[in-house]
Amino acid sequence: MTTLNLQTLKERLATLETLNDDFAIAHYLEFKAGRDGIPVAEINNDHAVATISLQGGHLMTFRPRDHDPVLWLSNFAPMDKNKPIRGGIPICWPWFGPHATDKKKPAHGFARTNFWKVIKTTRIDNGATQIVLELIHTKETQTLWPSATQLQLVVTVGSQLKVELLTHNTSSEPITIGEALHTYFQVGDVREMAIHGLDNCEYIDKMDNSLRKQQQGAVTIHNQTDRVYLNTTADCIIEDSRLKRRLRITKQNSQSTVIWNPWEGQAAQLGDCGYQGYLNMICVEVANAADNLVTVKPGERHHLQMMVSVEVL
Ligand code: TA6
Numbered sequence: 001m002t003t004l005n006l007q008t009l010k011e012r013l014a015t016l017e018t019l020n021d022d023f024a025i026a027h028y029l030e031f032k033a034g035r036d037g038i039p040v041a042e043i044n045n046d047h048a049v050a051t052i053s054l055q056g057g058h059l060m061t062f063r064p065r066d067h068d069p070v071l072w073l074s075n076f077a078p079m080d081k082n083k084p085i086r087g088g089i090p091i092c093w094p095w096f097g098p099h100a101t102d103k104k105k106p107a108h109g110f111a112r113t114n115f116w117k118v119i120k121t122t123r124i125d126n127g128a129t130q131i132v133l134e135l136i137h138t139k140e141t142q143t144l145w146p147s148a149t150q151l152q153l154v155v156t157v158g159s160q161l162k163v164e165l166l167t168h169n170t171s172s173e174p175i176t177i178g179e180a181l182h183t184y185f186q187v188g189d190v191r192e193m194a195i196h197g198l199d200n201c202e203y204i205d206k207m208d209n210s211l212r213k214q215q216q217g218a219v220t221i222h223n224q225t226d227r228v229y230l231n232t233t234a235d236c237i238i239e240d241s242r243l244k245r246r247l248r249i250t251k252q253n254s255q256s257t258v259i260w261n262p263w264e265g266q267a268a269q270l271g272d273c274g275y276q277g278y279l280n281m282i283c284v285e286v287a288n289a290a291d292n293l294v295t296v297k298p299g300e301r302h303h304l305q306m307m308v309s310v311e312v313l
Contacts (some may be wrong), residue, residue, distance in 0.1 A: 008037070015039060023121045028129050035085075041118075043129045047159040053085065057116040057133045057153045060088035062161045067310050068243055070161065072186040072281035076272040084112040086272040087184045087281070089163060091153065094145055096178035096258075096289035108182065110141050111151060119152065128158030147171045149296075165304040169296040176295045180258055180287035181306050183249075187282050188242020190261055194218040195284060197236040198257065203229040204290055221282060224263035228290045232257055236284050244313045249284055252305035255292035258285035 016039055019031040027044075034040035034053050040060070043050040048064040063069045073087035084090045092108035099105035106113065116133040124130055135141075135151040148171040156162040169175050187193045201215045206226040215229065218239075236257060238247040251257075260283040262270060267278040286306040288294045296302045 019118060023118045023131075025121055025123050025129065028123055029121050029131065038115075041121075041131055043131070043157045045123075045129050045157065046127045048157050048161070050155070050157045050161070052131060052133075052155060054116050054118070054133070056084055056112040056114070057091055057135065058085050058088055058112065059155055059163065060085060062157065062308075064159050064310055067245070069186045070247060070308060070310060072184040072277070074272050074274050074277055076274055082113050083272075084108075086270070089184070090182040091165065092178070092180040092182050092285075092287070093151060093165065093167070094149065094175070094177040094179065096180050096287055105144060108180070109178075110144050111135055112182075114138065114141055116153065124156070124158070126158060128156050130154065130156045147173065147175045149175060159309070161306075161308040163306045163308075167294075167296055167302040167304075169298055169300055172298050174295050174297050176293050177302070178287075178289050178293050179304060180256075180285040180289060181304070182258075182283060182285050183306070183308075184281045184283055185238055185247055186243075187238065187240050187280060190221045190279050190282050192242045193238055193240045193282065194220050195236055195238055195259065195282070197234045198229050198232060198259075201229045201232045201234075201257075203227045219259055221261045221263075224266050225259060225261045227259045228287070229257040229259065230291050231255055238282060238284060239313075241313070246311040246313060248309045248311060249286065250307040250309075251286040253303055254286045254288055254306075256287040256289045258283065258287050258289065260285070 016031050024030050029043050031039045038055045041052045050062045051060045062071050071088050090112040093111040095109045115136045119132040119134050122130045133153045150168040152166045154164040196218050198215045205211050205213050236249045262278050267273040294302050
């Protein structure tokens with residue numbers, strides 16, 4: 001853990017007190033100090049438990065009652081706190097992957113490595129808990145992205161998980177974004193699972209010179225896999241025979257689905273997946289990427305949505 005100076009820690013803890021005064025929901029939602037003292041919202045209701053870091057607006061964990069965790073999270077906390085947490089749901093925005101023209105800009109944009117503020121917290125009638133966060137723009141983010149753009153995240157934690165990413169173009173010019181909810185799903189053994197829903201879809205195979213191919217049947221993983229499926233609005237189902245469950249991923253306003261597993265070699269290069277962590281994760285990412293970038297007109301909003309539910313086999 002990097003040592004924070006006492007003043008920073010005191011500021012962060014003061015923030016914690018303010019956050020809990022303004023946004024805690026007794027018995028259901030509380031803010032605690034996470035990595036480097038960064039506030040984390042802990043949600044614990046009748047349906048599920050979840051944690052969300054204000055660094056990156058990063059949903060780190062989600063576990064419905066009576067089920068195994070739905071999200072995979074590395075137990076390696078990167079030493080550099082500007083590096084995104086490995087696992088959970090990193091937010092890729094306002095571009096996906098390397099920047100189109102300037103490789104010095106951060107991969108997957110800057111939303112996942114900057115701070116978010118709390119806008120609202122709500123206990124919903126059905127017993128779910130909802131939190132709304134907003135990306136805090138800084139000189140650095142405005143240099144990377146000069147267009148006035150508001151980005152909000154709405155997370156609703158119930159027996160299902162709902163994640164919404166709202167881009168509001170508050171500038172006077174159209175903006176074009178790439179984006180992804182880069183979700184790391186927990187699986188019993190990635191070699192014993194299959195992803196249904198992408199049959200016949202065209203995809204870009206980043207492991208084969210970005211050749212465009214067509215999916216035949218279910219997606220299975222037996223080595224490093226990195227694919228952007230295009231022009232698909234379909235639900236995906238992760239059939240996990242080891243954990244004896246299905247994870248159903250439903251989406252709105254998303255035309256791309258990204259499938260990624262680093263396998264042994266890339267996991268070793270990344271260095272933050274833990275020992276054989278790659279065997280227990282599969283990224284199925286609700287996205288708009290490659291051919292499917294989104295243009296938002298001045299004053300308009302784009303509303304990316306993902307719903308995740310667990311079904312016992
Ligand atoms: O979504 C797949 C991908 O774009 C892969 O190419 C790999 O880079 C992965 O994201 C992880 O990226 P990160 O920057 O989080 O290490």
